[in-house]
Amino acid sequence: MxxxxxxxxxxxxxxxxxxxxxxxxxxxxxxxxxxxxxxxxxxxxxxxxxxxxxxxxxxxxTPKPTATTPAPATPSAPQPAATATPSPTPKPTATPTPKPTTPPAPVFRQPLAAKSYTVSSHFGPRCIPVQGGSTYHYGVDMAARAGQPIYAIAAGVVTATVTGTSSRAGYIAVRHTISGAQYTSIYMHIWSATTHVKVGQTVSAGQRISQVGSSGVSSGNHLHLELWKATSTGSAAQNAATFLKPRGVDLYAAAAAVNAKPTPATCTYYTVGGVNFRTGPSTSYSIIRMLPRATAVVHVPGTITTGFIPVRVGSQQGWVSAGLVTPTKLTPAPAAVPPPAPAPKPATYATTAALNLRATASMSARIQLVIPKGANVGPIAASSGDWRKVTYAGKTGWVHSAYLVKR
Structure with a gap:
């Protein structure tokens, strides 16, 4: 040191x-x-x-040293070796974040084969087509033959399979992710929901998932196609036809015909029985009056609250249950026929003296027995001249009317 x-x-x-x-x-x-x-x-x-x-x-x-002959250095006191200053560690070059590539648009397919169906009902407000039907249509109806194959409109996962009955519409629900949003397509009125798919199964666009039926409230074999978009508060109905058209699937152009009628400003229905005409849309509201069977009511299509529709009867406004009207014109119930008056009871007779009960209406006829005085011989069964046919003690015969009196 x-x-x-x-x-x-x-x-x-x-x-x-x-x-x-x-x-x-x-x-x-x-x-x-x-x-x-x-x-x-x-x-x-x-x-x-x-x-x-x-x-x-x-x-x-002092001559300057040349580049080839360096000047000799004068020895001096040893200097501490210079410590090389470390070069600062270069900051790593940030890898540029790749721009997100837009995923290819999903493939969409027709739910029914082209030209194999007719469009029978549009999406949106409509007149109630049958008793129990809806006045706001959440799908597009495509009438087709029974058993015709139904295909998934896009790839997704099956979330529900409900088999239909005559009183309950069967359906299959498929969840899709489209452009980052979640949608659910629903295929209704099928009979058996598990013939081709099951819940949790992944299906591809155009894969067969079921077949056309007419379960539940239905006027005939058809596919009712619904499309719902998930929202922060639930889901919102989409018009499947307008949604699919810009994505290459035109439900109307592919139809053999479009039979659906434009929605009118008002619809006329008829009550199916005695129906309460109320001041509001529930049974808790007071009854204005009872509407008899076949009463015509006028309704603005698409308006419904808790199962009740606002209607006009003549100049009166009120509400009736949507399930108790039909678009089919009915005949009024026939007036009640009073029951017939009961037939009067036939008069009965008694004998005024001991009386022979004969086999035929003749004095010479055989006597079957003697009826005592005051006996009840019941009503007269038949007459022949002065003779009357009666029954006594299990025997039927003839007695003379002179010895009978009405009781």
């Missing part, structure tokens, strides 16, 4: 060089004319030289 004195001497030498106008770095390039300082043994613990004469600068101009 260097002593404190050695450190002072080294400092003085460096100061002398600097004061003389030659920096330590320049001193290393002086010519040999400068008196050399004894070279110390290069060691970290070697003491400083005994005598260090102050170098006298040579008046001559």
């Amino acid at each position: 260097r002593s404190f004195r050695a450190l002072l001497l080294a400092g003085a030498t460096a100061a002398a060089l600097t004061i003389g106008g030659i920096a330590p770095a320049t001193a290393a390039s002086l010519p040999a004319a400068v008196t050399p300082t004894p070279t110390p043994t290069p060691s970290a613990s070697t003491a400083a030289p005994q005598t260090t004469p102050t170098p006298t600068p040579t008046p001559a101009v």
Whole structure:
């Protein structure tokens, strides 16, 4: 380890060089004319030289060293090796985030083979088509033959399979992801929902999932196609026809015919029985009056609240249950026929004396028995002249009317 004195001497030498106008770095390039300082043994613990004469600068101009012949360096006190300053670690170059590529648009397919169906009902408000039907149509109806194949309109996952009955519409629901949003397509009025798919199964666009039926409230074999878009509060019905058209599937152009009629401003229905005409859309509202069977009511299509529709009867406004009207004109119920008056009971007779009950209406006829005086012989069954046919004690015969009296 260097002593404190050695450190002072080294400092003085460096100061002398600097004061003389030659920096330590320049001193290393002086010519040999400068008196050399004894070279110390290069060691970290070697003491400083005994005598260090102050170098006298040579008046001559110091020649500049050439690039090929470097000037000899004047030995000097060992300087601590310069520690190379580490180059700063270069910041890693940020990998550019690739721009998200738009995924290819999903493939869409016809739910029924082209030209194999007719469009029988549009999406939106409509007149109730049959008793129990809806006045706002959440799908597009495509009438087709029973058993015709039904295909998924897009790839997705089956979320529901409900088999239909005569009173419940069967359906299959398929969930899709389209342009980042979730949709559900529903295929209704099928009979058996599990002939081709099951819940949780992934299906491709155009894959057969069922067949056309007429379950539930239905006027005939058809596919009722619905499309719902998930929202933050639930779901919203979409018009499947207008949704699919810009995606290459035109339900109307592919139909053999479009038989659906435009929705009129008002619809006329007829009550199917005695129907309560109420002040509001529930049974808790008061009854204005009872509407008899076949009463005509006028309704604005598409308006319905809790199963009740607002209607006009003549000049009166009120509400009736949507399930108790039909678009089919009915005949009024026949007037009640009073029951016929009961037939009067036939008069009964009694004998006024002991009386022979004969086999025929003749004095010469055989006597079957003698009826005592005051006996009840019941009503007269027949007459022949003065003779009356009666029954007594299980025997039927003839007696003379002169001995009978009405009771």
